[in-house]
Amino acid sequence: MAHAENAGAIPPKVDFIVSPGLPKWLQQHSTSFGFTSYQTGQLFLVGLMPDGGISLNQQNYSQAMGLCWDQGRLYLASKFQIWRLENMLRPGQIGNDRFDAVFVPRNAHTTGDLDVHELAVDAAGQVIFANTSFSCLATVDPVHSFRALWRPAFVSELAPGDRCHLNGLAMHDGAPAYVTVVARSDEPGKWREHRANGGMLIDIRTGNILADGFSMPHSPRVVGDKVVLLDSGRGYIVEVDIANGSRRNIAFVPGFMRGLEIHDGFAIVTLSKPRYGTFAGLDLDAELQRRGLAPWCGVVIIDLPTGQMVEWFRLEGDITELFDVAAMPSIVAPMSLGPNSNELMDTITFLP
Incomplete structure (x- = not known):
């Protein structure tokens, strides 16, 4: 069992155990990955150490949720801001003698508390996000908290209250294409009464419901x-x-499960232990009991053609819930600096 590394304030204790083949899998598929925990408010970056072992770097971002990798940078949704993290290293440079990417928070768009779930970047470089509080898709605005782009036809007005729990966003050809909602509801919080089978996958380009009957769907x-x-x-x-x-x-x-990334024909998925009431009344609880399994917290890698779990990264300690995950192709060992870390104050880069 290894311990996570943090640069900044002392975080909750986190231990991790990995499958024996995970280091080789990361090397073979030329990637590292990051994931978030809104429970502990942290961004975790997973890569390879010079000796071939697993590296885990963690930084504090309040209520860290949606995470997106786009053209060498990371976007992260926190409690009331959307962050853009840039790799400050030039080609060939190494940070702290072992990291080939050092992500620094260079910009934060203040949205207010919108309960931002997933986010993505479109072909024009515009950040698109699931504005769960206002039951819509939105983008950032230079003056306002957000600019609404689309909402389901059954949501009658643009107002706070999380009416349908619109949480997942799928992009296609550089544009938003599908969303997941937990229920067809137009009343704040009413979606909770339909967690078992009210979930829908909606094509936002037509407004059509592509499929329904899901139980708390996420991450299309x-x-x-x-x-x-x-x-x-x-x-x-x-x-x-x-x-x-x-x-x-x-x-x-x-x-x-709450976060999904597709990489090289594999699904990289975050999963969490239940908090009070999370599994109550859901088929997941009964299925775990039927299989004699205990829920756990971590990241699993599933081979999509076969459905087999090929590798895993398991977390123990104070952390029990994760949210989103993002693959970081061609990055071997990533690290980041948190917005309130001491290192950030003294880390200055510039172009002459």
Whole structure:
């Protein structure tokens, strides 16, 4: 069991255990990855040490949720801001004798507390995010907290209150294409009464419901002519046919899933232990009991064609809940600096 490294304020204690093949998998697929925990308010970056072991770097970002990798930079949604993190290293430079990327928070757009879930960047470089509090898709605005782009037809007004729990965003050809909602509801908080089977996948370009009957769906991702999403209340990764809305189960995962990244034909998924009431009344609870499994917190890597779990990264200690995950191709060992870390004050780079 190894301990996480933090540069900044002392975080909650986090221990991790990894599958024996994870270092080789990261090397073979030329990637590292990052994930967030809103429970502890942290960004974690996972890569390889020079000796081939696993490196885990963590930094504090209040209520860290949505995470996106785009053209060599990271975007992260926190409690009331959306951050842009830039790699400050030039080609060939190494940070702290072992990191080939050092991500520094260079910009923060203040949104206020919108309960921002997933976010992405479109072809024009515009940040798009699931504005869960206002039940819409939105983008940043230089003057205002956000600019609304789209909301479901059954949501009657643009107002706070989280009416349908719009939480997941899928991009296609550089533009938003699909969202997941937990229920068709137009009353604040009413979606909670329909967690078991009220979830929907909506094509925002047409407004059509592509598929429904999901239990707390999250994280839709376009893969060819299918959409892969997390049917979290059931515990299954699911594939939906775009042409007709038919679906099939890909794999069962022993925890509550909230984040999904597709990389080289594999699904990288975050999963969490239950907090009070999270699993109550959901099929996931019964399925775990039927299989004799205990839910756990961590990241799993699933081979999409076979549905087999090939590698895993398991967290123990004070952390029990994760949110989003992002693959970071061609980065071997990433680290970051937090917005309130001491190191950030003394870390100055410039162009002559």
